[in-house]
Amino acid sequence: MAFFSGGKKSDDKDKLAKHNAILAAHGQDTYGPSGGASPSSKKKSGGGGKGGSNPDLDPREDRELLQRRIAETTQDKKWGYYAPSGEYVSAFRDMFDGGGKNTTGTYFEGGPLSTLGNVMKIRPAGMARERDAQGDYIVPRENIGFRNVEDMFDRGGPQAAGGAYRGAPYGMSNIFNALDKIGGVDQGERVAYANPAMEAYNRRVEGLLQTPQNSQAYLAAKAAAERERQRRLYSPRPMLRPPSMGS
Numbered sequence: 001m002a003f004f005s006g007g008k009k010s011d012d013k014d015k016l017a018k019h020n021a022i023l024a025a026h027g028q029d030t031y032g033p034s035g036g037a038s039p040s041s042k043k044k045s046g047g048g049g050k051g052g053s054n055p056d057l058d059p060r061e062d063r064e065l066l067q068r069r070i071a072e073t074t075q076d077k078k079w080g081y082y083a084p085s086g087e088y089v090s091a092f093r094d095m096f097d098g099g100g101k102n103t104t105g106t107y108f109e110g111g112p113l114s115t116l117g118n119v120m121k122i123r124p125a126g127m128a129r130e131r132d133a134q135g136d137y138i139v140p141r142e143n144i145g146f147r148n149v150e151d152m153f154d155r156g157g158p159q160a161a162g163g164a165y166r167g168a169p170y171g172m173s174n175i176f177n178a179l180d181k182i183g184g185v186d187q188g189e190r191v192a193y194a195n196p197a198m199e200a201y202n203r204r205v206e207g208l209l210q211t212p213q214n215s216q217a218y219l220a221a222k223a224a225a226e227r228e229r230q231r232r233l234y235s236p237r238p239m240l241r242p243p244s245m246g247s
Contacts, residue, residue: 054069054080054082054088055088056086056087056088057069057082057086057088058086059084059085059086059208062086063208066082066084066086066208067208069082069088070082070083070084070205070208073088073102074102074103074205075102076102077101078091078101078102079091079092079094079095079101079102080094080102081094081102081103083104084201084204084205084208089104089126093125093126096124096125097124097125097126097127097128098124098125098126098128099124099126104124104126104127104128104201105124105126105127105128105198106124106127106128106139106143106144106145106159106195106197106198107124107144107145107146107157107158107159108122108124108145109157109167111169112169112170114167115167115168115169116169117145118145118146118158118167119145119146119152120145121141121144121145121146122144122145123137123139123144124144127139127197127198127201128144128197138197139195139197139198143159143193143195143197143198145158146158146159147159147193151193155187155188155190156190156191156192157190159192159193159195160190160191160192160193161190161191161193162187162188162189162190162191163187163188163189163190163191164177164187164190165177165180
């Protein structure tokens, strides 16, 4: 039997390579020769309220998985969600990126601190702080928080007019809405102010979730196929004549 000093090191490297391959496949940190962790091919972004770590996804390579993750994390009742860029927004960041739970926006939703932030026109930590190639914010200041003083009193909350009162501190919106109801006031419908950057973001989310399985064309074709199946199933069939008997 031959013995050589490099044999154990070679075996260890093979085991480490196999171990790292398994970790990388699950989006976990891999390990270097010294045992220290090194970033894996898929970075992780913060973990959060969904339980465990949530690796960022590439919209080009992991499109179907990202579609499922967006649908799951934006429709539950927990903080944290996947953005259309493939980045996982942690529960903590979700509380400060505007728009309320499971999304981002250009104004805050919540209690008195949210109202104060909207009055002071503080930019939320999400898409409202993104910049274009020239270094300018993609969301102009007028679309941050309350648009102006008139916006604070025209119902609808920040960046909207009409409808029920929203966004007033200490439950004042509920009081104003109750008074309107008692007085028989027609509050009308809520109409959002123009916000091109927010509208573009929503289109990205909707476009990413628009799969063949939920598109209007697919649903129409599926309904037509079902009607045809029902027609064939229940349409009267011609009666078969008994074979003629020879004389």
